[in-house]
Amino acid sequence: MTSYTDAQIEEALKGLPGWSQEGEALVKSFEFADFTAAIAFVGRAAGPIDEMDHHPEWTNVYNRVDIRLSSHDVGGVTDRDVQLARVLERVAEAS
Structure with a gap:
């Protein structure tokens, strides 16, 4: 697996609001109604993340979950990161 070029990242970001x-890395801050909703998102995302065996860097402060996706083994953004970002978007939309 090879890391994306800046042009490939730019193209992928068009579909990742x-x-x-x-x-x-790819980064995003998700904001929720409150702490409980933010933690519920983390809990719902855990299963699909584990299935992909590609774990994000993330932090939670009250109603916000900040996510950073990078494939450390290749030193950049790869298909795995873009796919995980899409999964996280679907989980957030279902919240």
């Missing part, structure tokens, strides 16, 4: 490139 609210996501952006930060260095060698």
Whole structure:
């Protein structure tokens, strides 16, 4: 697996609202109604994330979950990161 070029990342971001490139990663902050809703999102996302065996860097502060996706083994953004971003979008939409 090889990392995306900046042009490939830019193209992928067109289909990922609210996501952006930060260095060698895709990033997004998801905001929810409150802490309980934010943690519920994390819980719902855990299963699909584990199935993909591609785990994000994320932090939670009250109603916000900040996510950073990067394939550390190749040093950049790959198909796995874009696919995981799409999965996280679907989980958030179902919230």
